[in-house]
Amino acid sequence: MTGALARLVVEAAGLGRLFFCDIRIATAVNDLEPATGRAIALAERLLGSLETVERRQRPGNVLVQALHDGGAVAQIMVRQAAEESLAVELDGDRAALRLDGAGRLMRHDGTSAVALVDAGTAAALRDFAALDSRSAKRDPSKPLSSHAVDRPTT
Amino acid sequence: MLFNGVLVGCGFFARNHLAAWREVPDARIVALCDIDLGKARALGEAFGISRCYADAREMADAERIDFADIVTTVESHRSLVELFAARRVPVICQKPFARDLADGRAMVSASARAGVPLMVHENFRWQSPLMAVKAAVDRGEIGAPHAARISFRHAYDIYVGQPYLATEERLAIMDLGIHLLDLARYYLGEATRIACRTQRINPRVRGEDSVSILLDHASGALSFVDFSFFTHLHPDPFPQTLVRIEGADGVVALDAGYRLAVDSQRGRCRKNVEPPVPAWGARPWHNIQDSVRAIHRHWIDCLQAGREPDTSGADNLKTLALVERAYESAAAGRPLSIEAAA
Numbered sequence: 001m002t003g004a005l006a007r008l009v010v011e012a013a014g015l016g017r018l019f020f021c022d023i024r025i026a027t028a029v030n031d032l033e034p035a036t037g038r039a040i041a042l043a044e045r046l047l048g049s050l051e052t053v054e055r056r057q058r059p060g061n062v063l064v065q066a067l068h069d070g071g072a073v074a075q076i077m078v079r080q081a082a083e084e085s086l087a088v089e090l091d092g093d094r095a096a097l098r099l100d101g102a103g104r105l106m107r108h109d110g111t112s113a114v115a116l117v118d119a120g121t122a123a124a125l126r127d128f129a130a131l132d133s134r135s136a137k138r139d140p141s142k143p144l145s146s147h148a149v150d151r152p153t154t
Numbered sequence: 155m156l157f158n159g160v161l162v163g164c165g166f167f168a169r170n171h172l173a174a175w176r177e178v179p180d181a182r183i184v185a186l187c188d189i190d191l192g193k194a195r196a197l198g199e200a201f202g203i204s205r206c207y208a209d210a211r212e213m214a215d216a217e218r219i220d221f222a223d224i225v226t227t228v229e230s231h232r233s234l235v236e237l238f239a240a241r242r243v244p245v246i247c248q249k250p251f252a253r254d255l256a257d258g259r260a261m262v263s264a265s266a267r268a269g270v271p272l273m274v275h276e277n278f279r280w281q282s283p284l285m286a287v288k289a290a291v292d293r294g295e296i297g298a299p300h301a302a303r304i305s306f307r308h309a310y311d312i313y314v315g316q317p318y319l320a321t322e323e324r325l326a327i328m329d330l331g332i333h334l335l336d337l338a339r340y341y342l343g344e345a346t347r348i349a350c351r352t353q354r355i356n357p358r359v360r361g362e363d364s365v366s367i368l369l370d371h372a373s374g375a376l377s378f379v380d381f382s383f384f385t386h387l388h389p390d391p392f393p394q395t396l397v398r399i400e401g402a403d404g405v406v407a408l409d410a411g412y413r414l415a416v417d418s419q420r421g422r423c424r425k426n427v428e429p430p431v432p433a434w435g436a437r438p439w440h441n442i443q444d445s446v447r448a449i450h451r452h453w454i455d456c457l458q459a460g461r462e463p464d465t466s467g468a469d470n471l472k473t474l475a476l477v478e479r480a481y482e483s484a485a486a487g488r489p490l491s492i493e494a495a496a
Contacts, residue, residue, distance in 0.1 A: 077303060
């Protein structure tokens with residue numbers, strides 16, 4: 001990882017206790033599995049190993065709600081779209097990070113917001129595409145929790 | 155016709171109700187009630203209302219009224235709704251409507267038996283930025299909605315104005331999530347399944363203050379509803395609800411700063427949908443204050459026309475059912491199906 005995503009991982013360590021991560025991906029590829037796997041891999045880089053608790057899919061969308069054993073929650077929304085984008089929200093009990101769809105990474109602490117990286121959308125997407133989805137501790141296509149449900153909702 | 159109403163509960167939010175009633179020309183509040191009579195008198199003095207009571211029954215018996223506006227906390231809702239229903243007085247009741255579904259059903263039944271309308275003050279549906287999102291969906295700008303995220307994350311010190319919140323065992327879902335779950339129904343229709351995770355982040359509070367909810371809707375759509383009272387952003391977006399709805403033909407998003415964006419096959423549209431600041435209001439509350447005026451207007455329109463309010467007690471039972479199932483899902487650590495609430 002380089003650029004905005006690498007900085008995201010580094011800065012995550014300074015947010016205090018991490019409790020929430022939201023990753024939103026729009027991918028031009030019809031098969032949503034690779035992007036879903038990369039998003040889970042990114043969430044695990046940020047929060048630690050995740051148990052895939054809930055996964056829903058319908059044509060053009062995948063939603064995953066995953067849980068770290070420390071209580072932190074990751075939400076992942078993957079969508080098929082002509083225009084690709086990536087956005088990440090990460091909340092800690094002392095500060096928060098926001099990577100917006102234009103590739104701008106900001107650190108917020110409640111009294112100020114500091115721009116950390118302004119790499120542009122294309123660079124952020126290149127970073128994301130370089131993530132190895134196999135690095136995810138869990139197979140993104142298979143919910144492993146005893147409570148997991150994997151059923152198309154269409 | 156001029157509708158005469160009474161207001162019960164002169165705490166934190168009552169000032170917004172009274173100021174908003176002044177902007178509804180065919181309604182007026184003629185008396186106030188609070189168990190702390192001093193509070194009622196202080197508010198009455200500020201709003202030129204001389205008749206103040208410490209007992210709702212005494213007020214209901216003494217006043218000739220067309221409706222009651224209940225702005226108390228949830229514990230007193232059932233007894234007050236039943237008190238007014240017994241006198242065939244229509245009621246508009248603050249949220250959360252009921253502690254549980256049994257109380258909610260009892261209030262709906264009492265009003266139905268009396269043949270009087272009952273509306274829940276579910277003001278989020280009346281926030282103009284959120285209505286703008288709904289309008290874009292209803293115009294077909296993004297096609298059929300497939301997925302959504304409804305989010306409300308902040309660190310605004312809500313405990314200053316409402317200190318009781320810090321000691322509530324059921325905090326964020328009951329106080330805020332109830333609005334957002336109602337919005338999920340409003341945008342995507344009824345939910346059939348819920349998976350909820352809760353956390354307590356702020357050590358000063360008793361209940362959950364960070365929540366993630368995944369909903370399956372009967373339409374086939376999916377949604378995330380997430381909210382936090384301990385997310386340190388600058389500027390703090392409180393009290394803005396952020397919404398993103400993805401459809402077959404595009405996306406509509408309401409971002410911080412009341413920025414509405416529609417991206418569809420028809421093109422891109424960017425619009426500022428910030429509501430006006432009422433003459434009696436102030437930022438950052440203007441979004442909510444404006445919606446109070448709008449929901450009051452809707453209530454009087456419904457009384458005049460004899461039609462059921464959009465956020466009737468019966469409708470709100472479905473939102474209450476989601477709230478109960480959210481807590482049950484969080485406690486069980488697994489998704490649960492949603493049964494019909496009525």
